[in-house]
Amino acid sequence: MFTISDEFPLVEGLCYLNHAAVAPWPKRASEAVMAFARENVGLGARDYPQWLTVERRLRERLMRLLNAPSTGDIALVKNTSEALSFVAFGLDWQMADQVVISDEEFPSNRIVWEALKPRGVDVIQVSLSGHDPEGALLAACGPRTRLLAISAVQYASGLRLDLVRLGAECQRRGVLLCVDAIQQLGAQPFDVQSCNCAFAMADGHKWMLGPEGLGAFYCRSDLREQLTLHEYGWHMLEHAGDYERRDWQPAKSARRFECGSPNMLGAMALEASLSLLEEVGMERVAAQIEERVLQLQEGLQQMAGIDLHSPLNPVRRAGILTFSLAGWDNQQLFAQLREKQIICAQRGKGVRFSPHFYTETGVIERTLAVLDQLRRG
Incomplete structure (x- = not known):
């Protein structure tokens, strides 16, 4: 212990x-990175299969942290902004579609939606200052609302929203719920299934006590193929590793969002940090x-x-x-x-x-x- x-x-x-910004690593994360560095110096990638075992453990820990149905629902991404962009520029928007957000969002969860303006998408900003912030968000969701994008916890005020209520009502109305979970994941229990999340994302460098440059993207299984891909490479293929294959297709799992070589150094650190949170x-x-x-x-x-x-x-x-x-x-x-x-x-x-x-x-x-x-x- x-x-x-x-x-x-x-x-x-x-x-x-300052854990809501960038957190210190636990000692075990530092030791994992140092061991990985020593191995690279002396052995190069001789033991790459063992590295993949660590990456698999990381996906499993993230699956449990998010309560995702399977590891196939989790993509390892560079950061929250990248995952939000996968959603924003993956959905098939129609002219006059609406996205509802709050007026307190961190720029990552505002700019990406405002960037859809050339596609005719309207962004509705809602004040959370009243006694019923969830009610205000839902009241702004009309017949043209395609997606509600909200931070689980607002970065400046610390306001935590009732995601279960929002998710249930979004599901009833046919609105997709996209949750920036960076200020809750690792600080409070989080459950994508009970919240009826369509999408959820978070960097590892805040409450998860990991390094910058590696985060998680949860994409509900029935929505993965609805997101148009804009990044392609060897790693996101269903038959990754079969380098001579000519008939290719994107992976059925969320790995379809991981176009190239993984951040194995970050995976070593984040897997170790999450092991501490699980232990506690x-x-x-x-x-x-x-x-x-x-x-x-x-x-x-x-x-x-x-x-x-x-x-x-x-x-x-x-x-x-x-x-x-x-x-x-x-x-x-x-x-x-x-x-x-x-x-x-x-x-x-x-x-x-x-x-x-x-x-x-x-x-x-x-x-x-x-x-x-x-x-x-």
Whole structure:
């Protein structure tokens, strides 16, 4: 059984609260990459079949993390944006089709839909600021709505949506549900089947504790062949490896979206990181993140001049807590915190903290003490 100090050794004075941006790797991911590098130096690709075994384990872990029906529903992609582009430029759009999104989306889940304007697709942006954000999104879905594209958790506010409700209603209306899951996958349990997701995608470098450059794309099996492909290569073929075959066709599985050689280096790291999350268990991960967010929330609420911009109801958030401090410019406050080795981000209306399950209580206590000191001047 691992210990937190073994997997995430504390760096003196560093308070890392930025998992909603780019997360540190656990030690096991670093060791997997170093072992892979040593093997490449000494042996090259002699043991490539063993590398493929690691890649298969990665697909299996992602399948379980998403609760996908099979590994064939999972494609390994470069990032969330690539997967969103597969959907946006794969669907057969008709003039005046509509895509409904929120007005809080990260650019990845806005620009890709706005780029469809030349095809006659309208993008409807919906405010989530009311008491019923799901109701507002669904109210915007009319007879021309083809797809609802929404982040499971909004990157700036930390608002978590009821995907089960959205998915059930989308299914009833014949609307495709596309979920950018990057701020939930690895922080909270996520289930593509209970949410009736048509598509879901996420990078590995945030809550999944993996490297940049590798993510997951879930595509429901009945929709795979409906997405027109725009990338072709040896790896996405049904009979990949049969190099002399002339009658080819795209893979029936989601591998059809993986046109060329895999990111094997990233696979080594992400597979190791996901093994840690599985060892802990996602229910426990979510509970411990909530404990740390609550500790931050209670500490901030005791400070005069602090405004919280994230939901206070635990069912409405994952791991994000955003705040501002009266009399301080957000950029200035962020810079001061960073100078004090409080690693966070400036997002939306304020400064964003995002602890993970392993974040030590002492890290949060020091963060609150530094912030209080800055507040007092």
